[in-house]
Amino acid sequence: MSTDYFFESLFGKTKTFLFSNMPSKLAALKVLAIIGWFKEIN
Numbered sequence: 001m002s003t004d005y006f007f008e009s010l011f012g013k014t015k016t017f018l019f020s021n022m023p024s025k026l027a028a029l030k031v032l033a034i035i036g037w038f039k040e041i042n
Contacts, residue, residue: 011035 014031 007035007039 011032014028014035017028
């Protein structure tokens with residue numbers, strides 16, 4: 001369960017970063033894709 005909380009926290013931070021730093025949008029989308037992939041595994 002702690003892993004779920006960790007990923008939710010990371011997901012939220014990444015979304016905030018995505019909207020506050022538009023030039024890094026592509027990097028943030030890659031991170032979101034990796035997080036989504038990890039969530040499917042767990």
